[in-house]
Amino acid sequence: MSKTQVAIVGTGGISRAHIEPLSKMADVELIGFCDVVLDKAKKAAEPFGATAYEHAAEMYDVVKPDAVYICLPPFAHGEAEIEAAKRGMPFFVEKPVSNSIETIRKVCDAVSKAGILTSVGYMNRHRRGAHRAKELLAKDQTVLALGYWVGGPGGGWWGQKHLSGGQLVEQTTHIVDLARFLLGDAKEVYARATKGFVTGIDKYTNDDASLLSIQFENGAIANITSCCAVRVGGGVGLTIHAQKTHLVFHDWAMHLRIQREGVDGEEIPGEGNIFEIEDKRFIHAVRTGDKSEIYSPYLDGAKSAQLTIAGNESIETGQPVKIAAI
Numbered sequence: 352m353s354k355t356q357v358a359i360v361g362t363g364g365i366s367r368a369h370i371e372p373l374s375k376m377a378d379v380e381l382i383g384f385c386d387v388v389l390d391k392a393k394k395a396a397e398p399f400g401a402t403a404y405e406h407a408a409e410m411y412d413v414v415k416p417d418a419v420y421i422c423l424p425p426f427a428h429g430e431a432e433i434e435a436a437k438r439g440m441p442f443f444v445e446k447p448v449s450n451s452i453e454t455i456r457k458v459c460d461a462v463s464k465a466g467i468l469t470s471v472g473y474m475n476r477h478r479r480g481a482h483r484a485k486e487l488l489a490k491d492q493t494v495l496a497l498g499y500w501v502g503g504p505g506g507g508w509w510g511q512k513h514l515s516g517g518q519l520v521e522q523t524t525h526i527v528d529l530a531r532f533l534l535g536d537a538k539e540v541y542a543r544a545t546k547g548f549v550t551g552i553d554k555y556t557n558d559d560a561s562l563l564s565i566q567f568e569n570g571a572i573a574n575i576t577s578c579c580a581v582r583v584g585g586g587v588g589l590t591i592h593a594q595k596t597h598l599v600f601h602d603w604a605m606h607l608r609i610q611r612e613g614v615d616g617e618e619i620p621g622e623g624n625i626f627e628i629e630d631k632r633f634i635h636a637v638r639t640g641d642k643s644e645i646y647s648p649y650l651d652g653a654k655s656a657q658l659t660i661a662g663n664e665s666i667e668t669g670q671p672v673k674i675a676a677i
Contacts, residue, residue: 358383358416362395366422372627383414407431425450436461441468450516471652480607480619491593496573498526501585528655542662
């Protein structure tokens with residue numbers, strides 16, 4: 352079987368997390384790189400003898416990839432996905448899929464019409480711990496989830512809320528998505544935020560901290576904390592309290608500690624090579640048509656982005672926001 356030819360849209364930091372494992376796969380060839388800054392695309396393409404482009408649609412038409420990786424900032428999504436869908440090209444897209452619900456709806460429509468294979472970069476869904484937790488919670492009733500992502504501020508587009516969506520949309524989305532994966536869909540959110548503590552960063556408009564409360568359709572509730580104003584301490588995690596099960600995910604790798612009524616404790620370490628794992632599963636699906644390990648197709652990953660965007664709406668209005676169908 353011939354190699355799967357892959358094109359990359361966006362050559363910023365997150366693209367490198369995928370380019371490295373993809374370049375090591377014997378059944379993958381990187382054939383095109385696209386970036387609005389052409390020199391960046393050329394630099395990324397050079398080691399692979401690939402071609403560089405400024406516009407995704409042009410690259411799609413010239414190199415005709417078997418699959419596309421879309422690694423763009425939140426504000427830049429939309430066109431690359433829609434143009435891939437129009438051409439029937441499977442795509443992997445990094446989270447968040449957008450900071451705009453209007454853009455998300457347009458892409459959902461294009462993906463649905465095309466019927467293409469898609470995957471969103473919510474890598475925690477590929478962890479052994481997440482699947483063990485899902486197995487246990489299927490036999491129990493979750494009552495409460497408490498999540499957090501606490502760290503320091505970032506600059507550039509990340510620090511400008513109208514471009515990134517803020518920490519909740521761009522970063523804490525991983526915690527929101529893991530909660531959704533384990534607890535199911537949400538029906539309503541309410542959020543509060545504070546700002547003004549971070550200074551000295553040009554054009555910085557992000558909230559410094561926020562609290563997102565989620566009411567799930569199954570009756571469970573969650574509170575998810577974001578903070579990007581601290582330079583000491585911090586961390587990442589999600590704790591789930593079910594009636595007979597206590598789950599603690601912690602650190603970036605999402606190591607899992609399990610306590611169950613009447614059963615010895617259990618620990619599942621998080622995978623350090625999680626990008627490689629999700630990339631191998633996506634390429635396998637492209638090559639074989641087997642979607643059994645695609646845990647976050649676009650139409651589902653869009654719902655996690657929707658929750659965080661609704662959280663921003665609640666911050667702005669001071670009111671709860673009901674979650675409607677996208």
